[in-house]
Amino acid sequence: MICTYKLPTELFFGGGAALQTGEKIKELGLSKVLLVTDKGVLDAGVLGGLEKSLKDSGVSYTVFSEVEPEPTIQGIEAGVKMLKDFGAQGVIGAGGGSALDSAKAIAAMGTNCGKIFDYVGFGKVPVQPLPIIAVPTTAGTGSEATFWSVLADKTCGLKLSIGGWNLMPSMAIVDYQLTETLPPGITAATGIDALVHAMESYTSTNCQPIAEATTFHAIKLIARSLRQAVWHWKDTQAREDMIMGSMLAAMAFNITRLGNAHALAIPLGIKYHIPHGRVNAILLPWVMEFNLPAVPEKYIEIARIFGEKVQGLTEMEAAKKSVKAVKELLRDIGITEGLKKWNVAESELPEIAAKAVKSDNVKSNPRKTNEADLIRICINAMNGLE
Numbered sequence: 001m002i003c004t005y006k007l008p009t010e011l012f013f014g015g016g017a018a019l020q021t022g023e024k025i026k027e028l029g030l031s032k033v034l035l036v037t038d039k040g041v042l043d044a045g046v047l048g049g050l051e052k053s054l055k056d057s058g059v060s061y062t063v064f065s066e067v068e069p070e071p072t073i074q075g076i077e078a079g080v081k082m083l084k085d086f087g088a089q090g091v092i093g094a095g096g097g098s099a100l101d102s103a104k105a106i107a108a109m110g111t112n113c114g115k116i117f118d119y120v121g122f123g124k125v126p127v128q129p130l131p132i133i134a135v136p137t138t139a140g141t142g143s144e145a146t147f148w149s150v151l152a153d154k155t156c157g158l159k160l161s162i163g164g165w166n167l168m169p170s171m172a173i174v175d176y177q178l179t180e181t182l183p184p185g186i187t188a189a190t191g192i193d194a195l196v197h198a199m200e201s202y203t204s205t206n207c208q209p210i211a212e213a214t215t216f217h218a219i220k221l222i223a224r225s226l227r228q229a230v231w232h233w234k235d236t237q238a239r240e241d242m243i244m245g246s247m248l249a250a251m252a253f254n255i256t257r258l259g260n261a262h263a264l265a266i267p268l269g270i271k272y273h274i275p276h277g278r279v280n281a282i283l284l285p286w287v288m289e290f291n292l293p294a295v296p297e298k299y300i301e302i303a304r305i306f307g308e309k310v311q312g313l314t315e316m317e318a319a320k321k322s323v324k325a326v327k328e329l330l331r332d333i334g335i336t337e338g339l340k341k342w343n344v345a346e347s348e349l350p351e352i353a354a355k356a357v358k359s360d361n362v363k364s365n366p367r368k369t370n371e372a373d374l375i376r377i378c379i380n381a382m383n384g385l386e
């Protein structure tokens with residue numbers, strides 16, 4: 001097997017790491033940066049320590065806080081203008097996936113002409129973007145360690161991905177203390193997104209030894225800590241496990257791609273406005289059930305990670321224990337609804353499946369999948385676990 005693994009991002013992590021943002025930025029040779037975030041993060045005061053470190057290190061900055069929950073191509077234009085007016089040499093993205101993805105796109109437009117729309121696809125950004133410093137404040141998207149920027153286009157209502165190795169952040173500053181004020185619902189949904197990244201990478205047809213190692217450990221960290229991160233707001237070990245699990249999963253999926261849950265989550269999320277983590281959570285058990293016969297040995301490992309007893313069982317019985325464990329986790333963190341709750345109509349599933357089947361994530365799903373399979377997965381996910 002000939003493989004490649006690449007991660008051109010310095011990962012700087014640990015409790016309090018964000019307090020050294022100013023010093024790290026100076027190490028990159030930058031003295032003037034744009035801080036891209038959203039109003040919620042700013043108002044919650046999560047970035048107080050980060051901003052103080054910039055000031056203490058003599059790094060001048062200005063804040064673009066207009067990041068939308070679902071960032072759009074049109075929405076980043078104001079950020080690009082601010083970047084150019086201020087003359088920033090680099091971009092800090094601090095927040096959830098939306099802030100990080102916006103920062104990548106703004107950094108790309110700092111050095112490339114035309115419109116970001118011209119660069120949709122993989123490897124289409126011709127000139128190296130300005131340095132990107134990614135500071136996640138949720139544990140889920142892993143955007144700090146990936147090369148994708150996902151933006152919606154208001155005019156056509158589609159989500160478009162701009163990706164490429166030159167969109168990798170120069171540095172990721174990963175500090176679990178920034179996630180400590182997240183409410184349970186967001187911790188649950190973002191945490192499950194990270195778990196789905198880890199599981200879909202681990203079972204991907206493109207999985208290779210390095211991806212297998214990072215995703216295996218990611219599943220272990222998330223399995224042992226998601227419940228506590230959701231319900232025990234002062235459990236710092238759980239918070240640290242979750243942000244590390246999210247990053248480790250992301251370190252794999254640039255290479256492996258994902259699977260059927262993500263293939264379906266994108267069109268379902270857009271059409272029915274279901275938050276990304278939540279729709280992945282709803283789909284996960286049913287995608288796992290579908291995939292079990294293709295890679296039972298991987299699902300047995302997942303069952304073991306979750307502490308299921310698999311000794312003495314047949315291969316399929318043992319593999320099914322992973323689904324049981326995930327359903328229990330979803331119940332415990334309060335995600336029990338099905339697609340029906342989000343007004344997904346069975347009659348519209350063929351349209352969703354027709355879009356999802358074109359996704360590269362279907363190609364990396366371990367079991368070969370067609371549109372009828374995707375429709376069946378959604379039908380199974382209609383009623384949820386209630």
Ligand SMILES: [Fe+2]
Nearest residue numbers: 141193197276
């Ligand atoms: Fe995701």
